[in-house]
Amino acid sequence: MATETLDAAPSTMPTSSPVNGPGAVPLPLDPLLTDPLRDLLQERTLLHDLVRALGSPLNLVLPQAVATNVDRFRAVYRDHGLSGHVYYAHKANRSSALVRHLASTPARLDVASLGELQHGLGAGFTPDRLMVTGPKGPELLWLAARTGAVVNVDSVAEIAALAQLVRAHGLPAVPVLVRLTAFPTSGTTMLRRTSRFGIDHRDLATALDLLVEHRDVLHMRGVAYHLDTIGLDEKITALEGCVLALDEAVRRGLDARVVDVGGGFGVDYLAQPDQWEAWTSALTAAVLGRGPAMTWDGHGYGLRSENGVLRGALGLYPASRPLAGPRYLDALLSATAPTLGRPLATLLQEGLYDLWTEPGRAMVDQAGAVLATVLEVRDTPTGHCLVRLAANARDISTEDHGVLMDPVLVPAAGREPDGPAQDQGPVGAYLLGNLCLEADLLSRRAVRLPRRPAPGDLLAFANTAGYFMDFNADHALHQPVARTVALTRDHGAWDWSLDEQYWPAPPPTAGSPA
Amino acid sequence: MRYDSITDAIGDTPLLRIDPQVHGLENTDLYAKLELLNPFGSVKDRAAWNMVRHDIDAAARDGRTVVELSSGNTAKSLALIAGAHGLPFRSITNRMKVPEIKDLLLLIGAEIEELPGQAECLDPTAGDDPLTRIHRVLQASEGEYLHTDQYYNPRNTAAHVEGTGPEIIKDLGGQGPDVFIACVGTAGSSTGVATALREHDPRVQVVGLVAAKSDFIPGIRNIDEVHEVGLFDPATYDHVDAVSADQALDGMLTLIRRCGVLSGPTGGAAFHGAVEHLRRDDDQVQGRRTAVFIVCDRAESYLSYVRKRRPELLRRPARAGSVADVTDEQAAQVPALTVDQARQWITEARPLVVDLRGSFAYATQHLPGSVNIVDEVFDDLTQAGLPVDADQPVLLVCPVGERSARYAALLRDKGHTDARSLAGGVVAWRDAGAPMVRTR
Numbered sequence: 001m002a003t004e005t006l007d008a009a010p011s012t013m014p015t016s017s018p019v020n021g022p023g024a025v026p027l028p029l030d031p032l033l034t035d036p037l038r039d040l041l042q043e044r045t046l047l048h049d050l051v052r053a054l055g056s057p058l059n060l061v062l063p064q065a066v067a068t069n070v071d072r073f074r075a076v077y078r079d080h081g082l083s084g085h086v087y088y089a090h091k092a093n094r095s096s097a098l099v100r101h102l103a104s105t106p107a108r109l110d111v112a113s114l115g116e117l118q119h120g121l122g123a124g125f126t127p128d129r130l131m132v133t134g135p136k137g138p139e140l141l142w143l144a145a146r147t148g149a150v151v152n153v154d155s156v157a158e159i160a161a162l163a164q165l166v167r168a169h170g171l172p173a174v175p176v177l178v179r180l181t182a183f184p185t186s187g188t189t190m191l192r193r194t195s196r197f198g199i200d201h202r203d204l205a206t207a208l209d210l211l212v213e214h215r216d217v218l219h220m221r222g223v224a225y226h227l228d229t230i231g232l233d234e235k236i237t238a239l240e241g242c243v244l245a246l247d248e249a250v251r252r253g254l255d256a257r258v259v260d261v262g263g264g265f266g267v268d269y270l271a272q273p274d275q276w277e278a279w280t281s282a283l284t285a286a287v288l289g290r291g292p293a294m295t296w297d298g299h300g301y302g303l304r305s306e307n308g309v310l311r312g313a314l315g316l317y318p319a320s321r322p323l324a325g326p327r328y329l330d331a332l333l334s335a336t337a338p339t340l341g342r343p344l345a346t347l348l349q350e351g352l353y354d355l356w357t358e359p360g361r362a363m364v365d366q367a368g369a370v371l372a373t374v375l376e377v378r379d380t381p382t383g384h385c386l387v388r389l390a391a392n393a394r395d396i397s398t399e400d401h402g403v404l405m406d407p408v409l410v411p412a413a414g415r416e417p418d419g420p421a422q423d424q425g426p427v428g429a430y431l432l433g434n435l436c437l438e439a440d441l442l443s444r445r446a447v448r449l450p451r452r453p454a455p456g457d458l459l460a461f462a463n464t465a466g467y468f469m470d471f472n473a474d475h476a477l478h479q480p481v482a483r484t485v486a487l488t489r490d491h492g493a494w495d496w497s498l499d500e501q502y503w504p505a506p507p508p509t510a511g512s513p514a
Numbered sequence: 515m516r517y518d519s520i521t522d523a524i525g526d527t528p529l530l531r532i533d534p535q536v537h538g539l540e541n542t543d544l545y546a547k548l549e550l551l552n553p554f555g556s557v558k559d560r561a562a563w564n565m566v567r568h569d570i571d572a573a574a575r576d577g578r579t580v581v582e583l584s585s586g587n588t589a590k591s592l593a594l595i596a597g598a599h600g601l602p603f604r605s606i607t608n609r610m611k612v613p614e615i616k617d618l619l620l621l622i623g624a625e626i627e628e629l630p631g632q633a634e635c636l637d638p639t640a641g642d643d644p645l646t647r648i649h650r651v652l653q654a655s656e657g658e659y660l661h662t663d664q665y666y667n668p669r670n671t672a673a674h675v676e677g678t679g680p681e682i683i684k685d686l687g688g689q690g691p692d693v694f695i696a697c698v699g700t701a702g703s704s705t706g707v708a709t710a711l712r713e714h715d716p717r718v719q720v721v722g723l724v725a726a727k728s729d730f731i732p733g734i735r736n737i738d739e740v741h742e743v744g745l746f747d748p749a750t751y752d753h754v755d756a757v758s759a760d761q762a763l764d765g766m767l768t769l770i771r772r773c774g775v776l777s778g779p780t781g782g783a784a785f786h787g788a789v790e791h792l793r794r795d796d797d798q799v800q801g802r803r804t805a806v807f808i809v810c811d812r813a814e815s816y817l818s819y820v821r822k823r824r825p826e827l828l829r830r831p832a833r834a835g836s837v838a839d840v841t842d843e844q845a846a847q848v849p850a851l852t853v854d855q856a857r858q859w860i861t862e863a864r865p866l867v868v869d870l871r872g873s874f875a876y877a878t879q880h881l882p883g884s885v886n887i888v889d890e891v892f893d894d895l896t897q898a899g900l901p902v903d904a905d906q907p908v909l910l911v912c913p914v915g916e917r918s919a920r921y922a923a924l925l926r927d928k929g930h931t932d933a934r935s936l937a938g939g940v941v942a943w944r945d946a947g948a949p950m951v952r953t954r
Contacts, residue, residue: 081913081914081916083941228633228634229630229631229632229633229634230631230632230633230634231630231631231632232631233628233631234630234631243874247874247878250878250879250952264634266634273728274728277727277728280738281727281737281738284738284741288741309741309742309743309744309746310738310741310742311742318632340872340874341872342872342874346872347872347874347875349913349914350871350872350874350875350876350912350913350940351874351875351878352875352879352913352940352941352944361634
């Protein structure tokens with residue numbers, strides 16, 4: 001029978017055992033690695049040289065991997081016979097190399113601040129390939145309007161403000177998308193998280209009337225949504241709602257034909273789904289006191305025990321998510337529209353609409369890692385192994401975002417796997433940061449390392465380019481913020497440059513043709 | 515048998531002996547408790563009625579709403595009972611995974627609130643379980659709800675301590691079974707029956723079945739989720755085994771095709787789990803052994819679940835001569851007209867212009883003079899033969915000219931003499947600036 005047989009009688013239920021006591025080896029959560037990232041993490045000499053020269057922590061980004069992701073998303077468009085554009089949501093990573101490299105691909109750029117817009121323009125994105133989303137100040141609106149970037153408007157008031165700004169400054173007409181939210185459902189009531197963004201669907205008529213009134217200065221290109229959910233159903237409802245909204249716009253004589261479905265396609269972080277299942281089951285058992293502790297101070301990641309009953313909700317990203325990224329987009333487009341009855345891709349294609357997407361995290365999937373030097377390894381009297389790093393939880397913020405993966409050990413040169421016998425075999429370790437704060441833990445669970453690390457080894461936090469790399473990093477306690485290195489591989493040979501030095505056309509080097 | 519209330523028909527379900535040829539156990543008599551024969555179709559009828567029977571008349575007088583956290587049989591039973599007593603019913607659930615049940619609940623008149631999916635960007639301050647959420651709703655209310663609280667309500671269990679369990683003992687001639695096997699959902703039926711059987715004879719072995727973690731079996735919780743249930747006590751079970759969705763469907767098929775029991779997947783899981791468990795030591799049994807499992811509910815509500823996981827079970831023979839049979843070569847041989855050629859041909863030959871797109875897209879904009887026959891309808895129409903005179907010229911139109919070529923090839927294959935396709939479809943037509951009209 002089944003995969004798992006659990007002897008649940010309390011008399012035989014172990015609450016702890018010598019094998020699983022403190023210091024025991026935790027269950028693995030191996031990160032999913034694909035080339036070129038997997039290969040890069042094998043380059044011990046290169047990685048150690050880089051950290052020695054540039055310090056710890058050190059961010060690595062892989063522009064070529066991002067280009068591959070662009071191709072994957074565009075392939076989904078092709079498979080469904082859809083036209084439109086893929087926008088990289090810049091907020092996922094501030095690297096210049098990634099944005100400059102993307103400028104050399106067919107991708108476009110979604111920016112959410114004045115700095116990001118300037119960065120995009122400077123990286124080679126012409127304004128017709130830029131879209132401004134999110135909260136916007138007058139400076140951002142002015143620069144967008146001045147250059148001609150698409151403005152994804154967030155409220156009725158913003159439509160009026162933008163029209164007023166264009167008139168006041170005699171700017172050219174601005175292309176506009178209208179971001180919608182709170183789409184109606186039929187039959188059941190779908191509860192939704194309150195969103196601070198977007199125009200309530202019930203105010204659509206007001207927004208469209210305003211766009212008709214200002215049609216000389218605002219050119220409505222289409223409608224948009226972005227829902228912070230991994231649930232397909234809510235997005236299916238929203239996409240159909242957008243198609244219906246476009247029809248309203250066309251009925252008013254507006255030339256609107258874009259549906260922007262935003263991002264939130266997600267990333268599959270773990271190599272093996274069953275590791276995730278085993279780990280979360282073990283966490284449940286630990287929270288209920290029926291299994292060995294596996295977290296710092298009994299941290300439950302949102303779960304708690306009330307009289308032996310499990311309460312709360314697991315506050316973790318579903319790290320094993322086979323349906324993520326381009327595959328998630330494919331599933332969305334293949335779904336049937338709830339009221340119109342055709343597959344959503346067919347509905348878009350038949351309506352002659354363009355599909356825009358804004359992947360962020362999924363666009364930088366497998367496109368980076370953060371390296372950190374091991375400074376100290378010690379054991380507590382309770383048998384826990386503590387590993388202190390030259391980096392902190394803001395430099396590598398996976399824990400903040402609830403993404404759990406084991407780091408990859410990159411041993412120092414000369415520290416071969418055949419070291420002292422007591423260092424052999426996998427160990428569990430809590431990762432301590434370099435801030436003088438109790439709370440600065442890079443992991444509140446014991447991570448699994450292939451063997452006991454030693455000072456001078458590196459830990460590589462793989463696949464962290466989306467939101468976990470430098471999103472939260474700062475100079476607290478005068479600790480350094482990581483530098484970023486862009487790595488490329490040509491015919492098997494790795495080349496690198498500082499992020500700010502990277503351009504798709506590299507400078508001439510000795511031996512290269514003039 | 516004459517009843518005054520439909521709830522009087524709850525309980526006293528048959529205990530069916532499964533043919534040994536079906537389960538293959540030499541030394542065990544295996545019985546199925548047919549809870550699917552309750553009036554609303556499931557074992558939950560007992561718990562639902564027992565949880566509301568004491569309060570429902572008062573609740574009806576006060577105009578309260580029955581509320582429960584359920585997306586399945588409990589919601590169905592409660593909605594029907596509430597309706598029969600003139601009360602509204604409201605269900606708060608995670609996303610409904612089985613569309614037939616959702617439709618059925620709407621048909622019964624239930625109000626359904628589905629909770630949002632997990633956030634893509636983690637907000638550690640947000641996120642609470644549905645149980646906590648429903649309690650928050652109830653705390654904020656001022657007595658307008660009758661909350662049945664199935665995961666914690668002892669009357670859920672009591673329905674089976676007093677009903678299901680004693681019925682099994684009585685039907686076995688006063689001898690309880692040696693082994694009892696049940697799936698764990700709210701744990702109400704398994705706990706209740708186990709309690710009754712143990713009181714009768716403490717030697718009974720109780721097996722709880724949970725879903726394998728990566729699988730979804732309607733009505734069964736997985737090995738982690740059972741711990742969220744207030745009625746779940748690990749001490750109830752001598753063994754807890756996991757069943758996969760595949761195994762549940764195997765068991766369900768056996769019950770349906772070989773036993774004449776129209777069981778849903780949960781009953782299938784119980785049957786499969788029972789046979790697997792009993793097989794392990796069947797050859798060591800001294801004399802005869804008796805085992806009972808519960809068939810919780812019926813198959814009809816799970817057809818889409820079956821279609822998703824085992825489409826071959828519901829397959830219909832492929833239709834010959836449909837558009838799916840058109841080869842790429844056939845499609846390539848169809849005359850494909852550019853926009854200019856098409857406009858000229860329309861003027862000269864007055865072909866019938868058929869737009870194969872969906873009606874919504876057609877209504878938004880289409881070629882002047884065209885008629886809308888949606889592709890799937892067109893496919894049906896061609897089954898009996900040509901839906902248009904064989905000599906009447908036809909221009910087929912789709913979004914990009916791909917589907918229209920296939921349908922034109924289909925027409926030609928069936929003897930049509932002049933079916934053509936608009937190359938590049940409506941997209942090319944629009945991009946060329948050719949006229950489009952709108953009907954709404």
